[in-house]
Amino acid sequence: MWQSCGPETIKIEREADIVTARQVGRNMSRQLGFGTIMQSRIATSISELARNIYLYAGSGTITIAPIVRNGVLGLQLTAIDAGPGIPDIRKAMEDGYSTSGALGAGLPGVRRMMDEFEIHSSPGEGTRVVVVKWNGPIEEGV
Amino acid sequence: MWQSCGPETIKIEREADIVTARQVGRNMSRQLGFGTIMQSRIATSISELARNIYLYAGSGTITIAPIVRNGVLGLQLTAIDAGPGIPDIRKAMEDGYSTSGALGAGLPGVRRMMDEFEIHSSPGEGTRVVVVKWNGPIEEGV
Amino acid sequence: MVTRSLEEEYVKLLRDYLNGPGEDQLYFAQQMGKWLLAHDVSPEELTDMHGRALEKLGEVPEFVRASFSILTEVMIEYGNEHRSVHSWRSRHQQMEAELTVAQAMQKRLLPNQLPDYPGLEIGVVSIAAKQISGDYYDFICQDRERFCLTVADITGNGISAAMCMSMLKYAIDSLREMPLGPDEMLRHLNRIVGRNIDPSMFVTMLYGSYDTHQHCFRYAVAGHEPGFLYRAAEGVFYDLAGQGSVLGLCPNSEYEVQEVRLEAGDILILLTDGVTECKKNRYYLQRDELVLQMQAELGVHAQKMANALYNRLLALSQFELLDDYTMIVLRRT
Amino acid sequence: MVTRSLEEEYVKLLRDYLNGPGEDQLYFAQQMGKWLLAHDVSPEELTDMHGRALEKLGEVPEFVRASFSILTEVMIEYGNEHRSVHSWRSRHQQMEAELTVAQAMQKRLLPNQLPDYPGLEIGVVSIAAKQISGDYYDFICQDRERFCLTVADITGNGISAAMCMSMLKYAIDSLREMPLGPDEMLRHLNRIVGRNIDPSMFVTMLYGSYDTHQHCFRYAVAGHEPGFLYRAAEGVFYDLAGQGSVLGLCPNSEYEVQEVRLEAGDILILLTDGVTECKKNRYYLQRDELVLQMQAELGVHAQKMANALYNRLLALSQFELLDDYTMIVLRRT
Numbered sequence: 001m002w003q004s005c006g007p008e009t010i011k012i013e014r015e016a017d018i019v020t021a022r023q024v025g026r027n028m029s030r031q032l033g034f035g036t037i038m039q040s041r042i043a044t045s046i047s048e049l050a051r052n053i054y055l056y057a058g059s060g061t062i063t064i065a066p067i068v069r070n071g072v073l074g075l076q077l078t079a080i081d082a083g084p085g086i087p088d089i090r091k092a093m094e095d096g097y098s099t100s101g102a103l104g105a106g107l108p109g110v111r112r113m114m115d116e117f118e119i120h121s122s123p124g125e126g127t128r129v130v131v132v133k134w135n136g137p138i139e140e141g142v
Numbered sequence: 143m144w145q146s147c148g149p150e151t152i153k154i155e156r157e158a159d160i161v162t163a164r165q166v167g168r169n170m171s172r173q174l175g176f177g178t179i180m181q182s183r184i185a186t187s188i189s190e191l192a193r194n195i196y197l198y199a200g201s202g203t204i205t206i207a208p209i210v211r212n213g214v215l216g217l218q219l220t221a222i223d224a225g226p227g228i229p230d231i232r233k234a235m236e237d238g239y240s241t242s243g244a245l246g247a248g249l250p251g252v253r254r255m256m257d258e259f260e261i262h263s264s265p266g267e268g269t270r271v272v273v274v275k276w277n278g279p280i281e282e283g284v
Numbered sequence: 285m286v287t288r289s290l291e292e293e294y295v296k297l298l299r300d301y302l303n304g305p306g307e308d309q310l311y312f313a314q315q316m317g318k319w320l321l322a323h324d325v326s327p328e329e330l331t332d333m334h335g336r337a338l339e340k341l342g343e344v345p346e347f348v349r350a351s352f353s354i355l356t357e358v359m360i361e362y363g364n365e366h367r368s369v370h371s372w373r374s375r376h377q378q379m380e381a382e383l384t385v386a387q388a389m390q391k392r393l394l395p396n397q398l399p400d401y402p403g404l405e406i407g408v409v410s411i412a413a414k415q416i417s418g419d420y421y422d423f424i425c426q427d428r429e430r431f432c433l434t435v436a437d438i439t440g441n442g443i444s445a446a447m448c449m450s451m452l453k454y455a456i457d458s459l460r461e462m463p464l465g466p467d468e469m470l471r472h473l474n475r476i477v478g479r480n481i482d483p484s485m486f487v488t489m490l491y492g493s494y495d496t497h498q499h500c501f502r503y504a505v506a507g508h509e510p511g512f513l514y515r516a517a518e519g520v521f522y523d524l525a526g527q528g529s530v531l532g533l534c535p536n537s538e539y540e541v542q543e544v545r546l547e548a549g550d551i552l553i554l555l556t557d558g559v560t561e562c563k564k565n566r567y568y569l570q571r572d573e574l575v576l577q578m579q580a581e582l583g584v585h586a587q588k589m590a591n592a593l594y595n596r597l598l599a600l601s602q603f604e605l606l607d608d609y610t611m612i613v614l615r616r617t
Numbered sequence: 618m619v620t621r622s623l624e625e626e627y628v629k630l631l632r633d634y635l636n637g638p639g640e641d642q643l644y645f646a647q648q649m650g651k652w653l654l655a656h657d658v659s660p661e662e663l664t665d666m667h668g669r670a671l672e673k674l675g676e677v678p679e680f681v682r683a684s685f686s687i688l689t690e691v692m693i694e695y696g697n698e699h700r701s702v703h704s705w706r707s708r709h710q711q712m713e714a715e716l717t718v719a720q721a722m723q724k725r726l727l728p729n730q731l732p733d734y735p736g737l738e739i740g741v742v743s744i745a746a747k748q749i750s751g752d753y754y755d756f757i758c759q760d761r762e763r764f765c766l767t768v769a770d771i772t773g774n775g776i777s778a779a780m781c782m783s784m785l786k787y788a789i790d791s792l793r794e795m796p797l798g799p800d801e802m803l804r805h806l807n808r809i810v811g812r813n814i815d816p817s818m819f820v821t822m823l824y825g826s827y828d829t830h831q832h833c834f835r836y837a838v839a840g841h842e843p844g845f846l847y848r849a850a851e852g853v854f855y856d857l858a859g860q861g862s863v864l865g866l867c868p869n870s871e872y873e874v875q876e877v878r879l880e881a882g883d884i885l886i887l888l889t890d891g892v893t894e895c896k897k898n899r900y901y902l903q904r905d906e907l908v909l910q911m912q913a914e915l916g917v918h919a920q921k922m923a924n925a926l927y928n929r930l931l932a933l934s935q936f937e938l939l940d941d942y943t944m945i946v947l948r949r950t
């Protein structure tokens with residue numbers, strides 16, 4: 001079943017694109033067998049990543065893709081923009097900082113909802129965030 | 143209306159007494175005009191105070207009383223026991239401590255739900271906690 | 285995570301409540317809330333479980349069912365807050381652990397025993413307002429007859445005060461073998477403090493040397509709260525003389541040597557401003573009120589007097605210490 | 618607090634969703650969750666509001682209505698956790714503020730400029746792994762031709778290491794006017810450290826004096842990570858000789874004076890173990906690997922070399938500093 005769903009990339013330029021990205025993420029996570037709560041958490045993570053692009057970089061992309069590693073199935077989100085970048089990533093990942101609503105807001109929440117979290121960002125070079133949520137071993141016949 | 147409800151004292155010796163105290167508190171707070179959420183918070187506060195008596199002092203009393211100060215109506219809870227007392231009150235009121243389930247557990251939560259909080263306790267002399275939740279000015283005709 | 289048995293228990297709780305609503309089920313519900321939290325069930329999982337539980341209890345209208353999608357979505361944000369509590373708590377615990385080590389280290393800066401000379405009683409009470417104290421005191425034996433005494437108060441918050449205190453301790457410690465008078469010692473420390481700490485911080489200090497043979501106390505003061513001298517013959521408390529610039533303010537401050545001689549029954553009381561800054565009903569205690577308190581505790585051993593005064597002042601300020609508190613009592617017997 | 622307009626907005630959101638469920642309402646719901654949290658609406662208030670909202674949307678069966686009493690009761694405990702976040706956050710912020718002051722104070726312990734002598738380049742990189750560093754270094758000018766150099770690493774956590782560091786600074790500072798050799802200085806500091814800090818803590822140190830006329834470096838080592846000497850003529854890195862007990866371990870430790878003479882192009886590299894403990898794919902960097910890194914950065918100014926090495930090692934350890942990092946490069950031109 002999951003073979004039928006390949007990676008999708010959504011351009012984020014308007015707020016409506018955030019909704020589109022959420023919808024794609026929710027559908028794909030449902031197809032991959034994630035429960036309703038996880039579907040919502042994935043949609044929320046997409047929101048956070050996409051809003052950071054929309055609000056602080058102006059434009060960028062979110063790529064949502066099924067992923068398999070060591071026989072385990074998961075969903076991978078990749079957010080890329082060429083915006084101003086995050087000057088202090090260590091700080092952006094702290095809770096106090098994120099509540100201020102600055103660039104990077106919500107990232108600590110995303111990290112906690114997902115299983116893997118990777119961020120690359122430097123001033124002037126944009127930001128790239130890759131997160132993965134695992135769902136469990138690939139079932140037979142899938 | 144509130145004049146018809148006077149203070150009530152419930153002896154806490156068995157777990158069932160905790161339920162009785164909650165019921166009295168919920169009824170009285172309803173009569174005093176507290177909303178459903180506050181009724182539940184008051185019941186929860188009574189639980190915490192009563193459970194501390196039941197678990198650590200063995201027996202004691204909870205007194206639930208309407209109270210008026212400066213024309214404002216409220217509910218007062220007084221928990222008294224002759225148990226071992228709390229050796230370090232400052233510590234008992236810290237959040238980390240309360241999660242350990244020791245004597246004094248839940249007290250920080252009670253303090254935050256209520257408007258006033260007073261505690262007197264010393265080893266060997268028992269514990270006395272007085273909390274007040276205000277509801278607002280006395281309405282005419284009440 | 286929500287397990288199947290937990291879900292069954294929740295359905296049973298709801299069913300019991302529906303069959304005959306009572307406070308006991310509500311009590312159980314509250315206890316269950318604690319249990320769920322302890323088992324790290326997030327609020328969105330709880331709402332989701334509630335929605336599923338309803339299906340087992342009756343015919344759920346479509347609009348109610350659909351509404352739970354919205355409630356869950358809103359709750360995800362509450363879940364994020366819930367998940368953040370863990371990190372707050374663990375960071376806080378780590379910090380507490382660090383402070384505990386620092387506290388132990390600070391204890392080692394203070395003398396572990398008081399000098400013992402015939403004809404002189406010494407009492408000390410030194411209490412930190414928070415974990416780390418900014419008050420410092422020390423006794424250093426010079427020879428068979430004399431010991432040095434330091435009382436100091438460092439401005440500013442705990443950690444930087446503690447750093448400054450350890451500097452002072454080492455600086456005094458490394459000069460102990462040189463025969464410096466109290467004024468020279470303060471001049472020396474003033475330069476070191478000025479060179480090494482932030483201009484916004486400073487240190488007040490009384491440094492002195494007590495000759496237990498002559499019962500003569502020679503000291504110098506750097507902007508420190510004046511102590512008291514009790515003359516037993518007159519039954520009167522006097523302010524201890526001595527002024528001088530706080531340490532770390534000007535590089536060339538000079539200090540003056542003061543001298544007092546204790547007769548039998550006389551008492552020297554040295555302190556930090558935390559003693560006089562005990563709040564009494566929102567007002568700071570005046571020095572003459574403090575004298576009244578001291579007068580009520582005369583005629584006992586120096587340590588007993590120090591303890592009794594601490595208890596009196598703590599009660600006056602309703603068991604709240606706003607500043608670090610240090611009092612040293614020297615009593616010639 | 619839940620306001621009337623908020624409640625109306627919530628009802629509208631539910632109604633929109635019921636009329637045509639779409640991702641846009643779910644997105645709005647998530648945003649609303651953030652907004653509710655920011656306005657301090659507790660989770661029990663949210664559930665209660667949800668229950669009330671349902672009444673406006675259709676005929677709510679009695680069992681659904683009653684079930685909300687249970688859900689609210691469970692949620693009160695989640696509300697307590699929600700309310701506790703504030704106090705965690707504010708305590709944490711207070712602590713952060715203290716640490717910021719301590720950090721600034723610690724910066725003042727380090728030299729604000731490097732010595733400048735003809736024929737010698739000096740480069741320093743010193744980075745704390747967390748807010749407060751346990752690495753210490755200092756340069757003190759002795760006269761026109763010579764300066765003293767200290768590199769030290771204090772074991773243990775930030776705050777107590779900072780306290781110990783300020784002791785060392787003051788102790789060295791108060792002894793600067795005495796003409797002590799490196800071995801005597803370490804012997805002296807060893808006694809002071811032993812007397813004043815916890816037995817579980819200790820300090821490793823290299824203390825030396827550099828003669829910029831002879832280009833001769835005389836130093837002594839107290840259990841400190843060995844530095845490197847690069848001989849330009851041979852193109853080879855040697856370990857710097859020198860052993861000795863860490864400070865604070867035994868009261869009577871003796872230290873040996875070592876001496877090296879730098880020829881043109883020779884480089885002295887002094888460091889703390891944070892440099893060698895950079896992790897490369899979970900393995901600590903070996904000293905010979907470090908030499909390879911250093912060899913790749915020869916032939917530039919000492920400060921440039923220090924910077925380049927820091928960047929190389931940081932990248933190797935995936936931008937994670939596990940320990941405080943200090944490297945001092947002395948290069949005879």
Ligand SMILES: [Mn+2]
Pocket residue numbers: 418419437438439440445608
């Ligand atoms: Mn102070």
Ligand SMILES: [Mn+2]
Pocket residue numbers: 437556557558607608
């Ligand atoms: Mn003070």
Ligand SMILES: [Mn+2]
Pocket residue numbers: 751752770771772773778941
């Ligand atoms: Mn260290």
Ligand SMILES: [Mn+2]
Pocket residue numbers: 770889890891940941
């Ligand atoms: Mn180290």
